Amino acid sequence: MKQRLTDFINALRDAGLSITLASSLDAMRAVAVVGIERAPLREGLAATLVKDEADRPTFDRVFDRFFAAPGRQRGRGARPQPSGDGAGGGLATSGTRSATWRPPDSRGPKPRGRPVDDETRRRQRITAGDHLQRQRTLRSLPFADMSADDVDACELLAAELARHLRLHLKRRLQAWRRGRLDVRRTLRASISTGGVPITPRFRQRPPDRPRLVALCDLSYSVATATHFLLRLLAPSTAFFRRASLFAFVDHPVEMSIEDGQVVPHQPLDLYARSDCGQVLKDFVDAWAGLLTRKTIVLVMGDARNNRRPARADILEQIHRRVGHVVWLNPEAVHRWNTGDSAMRAYEKHCDAVLAASNLDELERALRRAFRGP
Numbered sequence: 001m002k003q004r005l006t007d008f009i010n011a012l013r014d015a016g017l018s019i020t021l022a023s024s025l026d027a028m029r030a031v032a033v034v035g036i037e038r039a040p041l042r043e044g045l046a047a048t049l050v051k052d053e054a055d056r057p058t059f060d061r062v063f064d065r066f067f068a069a070p071g072r073q074r075g076r077g078a079r080p081q082p083s084g085d086g087a088g089g090g091l092a093t094s095g096t097r098s099a100t101w102r103p104p105d106s107r108g109p110k111p112r113g114r115p116v117d118d119e120t121r122r123r124q125r126i127t128a129g130d131h132l133q134r135q136r137t138l139r140s141l142p143f144a145d146m147s148a149d150d151v152d153a154c155e156l157l158a159a160e161l162a163r164h165l166r167l168h169l170k171r172r173l174q175a176w177r178r179g180r181l182d183v184r185r186t187l188r189a190s191i192s193t194g195g196v197p198i199t200p201r202f203r204q205r206p207p208d209r210p211r212l213v214a215l216c217d218l219s220y221s222v223a224t225a226t227h228f229l230l231r232l233l234a235p236s237t238a239f240f241r242r243a244s245l246f247a248f249v250d251h252p253v254e255m256s257i258e259d260g261q262v263v264p265h266q267p268l269d270l271y272a273r274s275d276c277g278q279v280l281k282d283f284v285d286a287w288a289g290l291l292t293r294k295t296i297v298l299v300m301g302d303a304r305n306n307r308r309p310a311r312a313d314i315l316e317q318i319h320r321r322v323g324h325v326v327w328l329n330p331e332a333v334h335r336w337n338t339g340d341s342a343m344r345a346y347e348k349h350c351d352a353v354l355a356a357s358n359l360d361e362l363e364r365a366l367r368r369a370f371r372g373p
Contacts, residue, residue: 018148021262143330241294
């Protein structure tokens with residue numbers, strides 16, 4: 001059911017509805033409350049996913065396609081077909097993830113037995129150029145300006161950037177393990193192989209893999225940036241001895257990523273007023289055991305605290321206990337320390353404060369964050 005609901009939400013986005021991460025989580029909670037009886041399920045999902053009454057007909061059409069009445073069920077094993085009204089064109093079937101934008105084949109169609117003429121090649125170059133320009137535009141588009149369609153279009157880009165980050169961490173880990181060649185120990189070991197240095201020896205012992213603690217703001221203003229942070233970070237957690245993920249708005253809760261969705265382990269009010277100071281205090285009180293000299297603490301948030309106590313002294317305590325503290329701020333740099341932002345109070349106790357307002361900045365920030373404590 002969870003996968004079916006995820007596909008349904010993606011189909012609504014394809015049909016033009018603007019659905020945030022917070023609304024998706026609300027919808028999952030609603031299903032847990034109302035159950036899977038069709039009429040209550042329709043109204044429960046509509047209450048959480050439809051923000052404009054003008055979108056209700058579109059919602060009903062997509063709902064009827066995904067949750068057909070018993071008398072309208074297709075034969076077992078049949079797949080739902082996309083409607084011809086344009087609202088759901090290109091939707092994936094249940095169990096797969098739909099994608100609203102895919103890179104075109106730069107090679108273009110090539111009819112069998114006929115050579116490709118100059119005009120066809122020119123069109124192929126134009127198509128490839130448009131695709132690259134679209135990618136550059138999406139990578140530099142601020143998270144705060146992204147529409148639901150932009151978020152969907154960036155999913156493929158995020159997957160590619162996540163692969164690059166994973167390879168980057170893999171190379172760094174291998175470099176840490178190599179260290180400096182110990183010529184004396186290498187020659188001594190070569191005696192058993194007739195003087196051939198088959199197994200090199202290194203002076204530096206392989207260091208322990210670092211531990212990662214990520215505190216991620218899920219409030220409305222930061223939710224899109226946090227979504228892509230987790231998309232980039234999730235495939236690389238295997239390179240850490242332990243990766244602990246926490247979500248917060250006004251208090252922290254442990255979370256995990258299941259089927260590409262953020263799943264808080266305890267209730268979290270996504271519409272509460274942000275309170276970073278209380279978040280830091282609650283975190284230290286409950287999870288201080290995670291803070292060691294081999295821990296990297298990564299914070300994603302805009303540090304907007306609704307003018308409540310910043311409690312930078314607690315971040316100072318965390319900084320003294322861990323190896324590295326990095327703060328990623330998804331706001332534009334010129335907005336830092338304006339209004340209710342407490343960034344100035346926090347940055348004094350961070351090893352790095354990095355801009356992460358779009359995909360390009362986020363990838364660069366993560367590469368810098370994982371240079372090691």
